[in-house]
Amino acid sequence: MGPEDDPEAYLVTFERVAAVAGWAPDQWAVLLAPYLTGPAQRAYRGLPDDEARVYARVKAAILDAFEVTPETFRRRFRGKVYPPGVRPRAVAQELRDAATRWLQPEHRAPADITEQIVLEQFMHILPTPARA
Incomplete structure (x- = not known):
């Protein structure tokens, strides 16, 4: 996810791709993490290890970082x-x-x-x- 990307649209696209690809939801956070940049990456890094493995927590942290509430x-x-x-x-x-x-x-x-x-x-x- 780059600085020009809409975080909501990026996450929706990721979720759709992950679902179609058949990825296990408990792996989504780990699969998403390498593609984050800027504020999204900082939000991910700021999570405790146990929360960084939970996609819902990662998504919430990213949206919060972009003040999407x-x-x-x-x-x-x-x-x-x-x-x-x-x-x-x-x-x-x-x-x-x-x-x-x-x-x-x-x-x-x-x-x-x-x-x-x-x-x-x-x-x-x-x-x-x-x-x-």
Whole structure:
């Protein structure tokens, strides 16, 4: 992964290649490590040895190093505008991807997700002095 690469796209591509190649998921971190450079490599090196062998930990450390967090995706979701000339399906997919990465439904209960959305909207509609 070079300095010009999008870390998310790089990791998604790696995961797809690893899955198609039939690599054991418990080996993914070791297979990825030699291809990391810059901040991604520093994030990997900063992990304790036991965590550096767990792909989910490596991925989280890399994304954190590039400040790719659920908040990043919340902002993408809330700030999305419909660009002229783009297919509606593509825009809908971008919204779906951002919402999924923001809300992380695979790790959270539906009630927690609902609470987060309601709280955010509530904060948005409150008068400015009440937000504090």
